[in-house]
Amino acid sequence: xxxxxxxxxxxxxxxxxxxxxxxxxxxxxxxxxxxxxxxxxxxxxxxxxxxxxxxxxxxxxxxxxxxxxxxxxxxxxxxxxxxxxxxxxxxxxxxxxxxxxxxxxxxxxxxxxxxxxxxxxxxxxxxxxxxxxxxxxxxxxxxxxxxxxxxxxxxxxxxxxxxxxxxxxxxxxxxxxxxxxxxxxxxxxxxxxxxxxxxxxxxxxxxxxxxxxxxxxxxxxxxxxxxxxxxxxxxxxxxxxxxxxxxxxxxxxxxxxxxxxxxxxxxxxxxxxxxxxxxxxxxxxxxxxxxxxxxxxxxxxxxxxxxxxxxxxxxxxxxxxxxxxxxxxxxxxxxxxxxxxxxxxxxxxxxxxxxxxxxxxxxxxxxxxxxxxxxxxxxx
Numbered sequence: 001x002x003x004x005x006x007x008x009x010x011x012x013x014x015x016x017x018x019x020x021x022x023x024x025x026x027x028x029x030x031x032x033x034x035x036x037x038x039x040x041x042x043x044x045x046x047x048x049x050x051x052x053x054x055x056x057x058x059x060x061x062x063x064x065x066x067x068x069x070x071x072x073x074x075x076x077x078x079x080x081x082x083x084x085x086x087x088x089x090x091x092x093x094x095x096x097x098x099x100x101x102x103x104x105x106x107x108x109x110x111x112x113x114x115x116x117x118x119x120x121x122x123x124x125x126x127x128x129x130x131x132x133x134x135x136x137x138x139x140x141x142x143x144x145x146x147x148x149x150x151x152x153x154x155x156x157x158x159x160x161x162x163x164x165x166x167x168x169x170x171x172x173x174x175x176x177x178x179x180x181x182x183x184x185x186x187x188x189x190x191x192x193x194x195x196x197x198x199x200x201x202x203x204x205x206x207x208x209x210x211x212x213x214x215x216x217x218x219x220x221x222x223x224x225x226x227x228x229x230x231x232x233x234x235x236x237x238x239x240x241x242x243x244x245x246x247x248x249x250x251x252x253x254x255x256x257x258x259x260x261x262x263x264x265x266x267x268x269x270x271x272x273x274x275x276x277x278x279x280x281x282x283x284x285x286x287x288x289x290x291x292x293x294x295x296x297x298x299x300x301x302x303x304x305x306x307x308x309x310x311x312x313x314x315x316x317x318x319x320x321x322x323x324x325x326x327x328x329x330x331x332x333x334x335x336x337x338x339x340x341x342x343x344x345x346x347x348x349x350x351x352x353x354x355x356x357x358x359x360x361x362x363x364x365x366x367x368x369x370x371x372x373x374x375x376x377x378x379x380x
Contacts, residue, residue, distance in 0.1 A: 030059040032066070033156050034171030036275050045177040047143050050080065053151060053173050054275060055137040056118070057089060061169070062129035062160040065122035066136060067091075067103070073149035074115040077141040077175060078108045083118055086280055087227070087272030089134030090123055092232035098124045122159075129161045135273055148176035186220040187278040193248065193267045195287035201294040204260055210253040212269045216243045220246040228253045230265050257292060264289045
């Protein structure tokens with residue numbers, strides 16, 4: 001039997017066996033997969049306008065993949081698009097290409113009465129599993145008529161890094177534009193104003209302080225996460241809670257630059273998407289380029305006190321020699337200009353006084369000899 005046929009048989013056998021194997025589920029108390037807002041009931045939504053809902057998850061642990069099917073009445077709504085939002089909980093942090101969508105299908109004509117959205121996404125290695133809460137997808141519908149419809153989640157799946165199912169609750173959404181208008185909803189809008197590094201040039205291995213200024217442009221208090229990137233690589237995440245409407249806040253990041261290669265880099269800050277936020281263009285901001293340079297070689301100025309003593313003695317010896325030569329020259333001039341000067345005594349006579357210049361030479365030689373002795377001793 002050809003090798004290809006044997007391989008196909010083995011794969012089919014394993015697939016058949018997997019149907020009988022128990023699927024272990026990871027219990028995650030409080031994990032919820034939901035559509036936000038839970039309801040859109042407002043007669044102000046006219047035919048031809050759009051309405052957007054967000055698919056999100058809360059209190060999940062070790063999430064790496066999801067799959068959902070969403071059904072709706074296709075005589076009331078038609079889906080326009082479904083996108084991965086900025087700041088998705090499954091947004092790749094190592095490389096923007098580390099994700100895969102096995103299914104991303106939008107069918108308004110799934111059957112005679114309903115449309116279906118089929119979405120699935122998984123992170124790819126070396127990305128790590130994610131825990132916490134955040135958006136997964138943003139879905140925009142066009143309103144076709146006046147009426148109401150459920151926007152229902154069905155056949156939902158959450159999986160961890162070992163492909164184990166994560167148990168969860170689901171929450172659907174509901175649309176109705178056949179009702180009296182309601183007051184204007186709160187405006188949710190946050191923005192990253194600026195990124196201010198402590199320095200535009202830093203040594204590799206130093207801790208660089210980066211300030212990120214954010215603004216709540218809406219009319220209600222917001223809690224948001226801000227992610228700092230370096231050339232699209234994840235650096236750190238910080239959070240601010242209950243940021244007042246219209247208020248600014250400065251988040252302080254401390255970036256450990258150890259392991260960064262020498263070169264120029266660009267810092268980018270991202271304010272993670274919040275519920276109901278429509279204007280997301282100002283959720284990101286980039287700073288000026290940061291230059292990373294290697295630290296200069298350190299110079300050790302410490303030395304032994306004896307070395308300093310030898311240096312001082314050597315300097316004094318040189319100073320004595322410099323002072324001695326003019327003194328000797330002046331002495332000779334005075335001796336030759338005085339005719340009544342007494343002739344110098346016989347140098348062979350034991351009673352002759354010592355020559356001052358020779359004494360000076362002997363002392364200087366002794367100092368130099370002592371300095372050299374101690375210097376050799378220290379080297380040994």
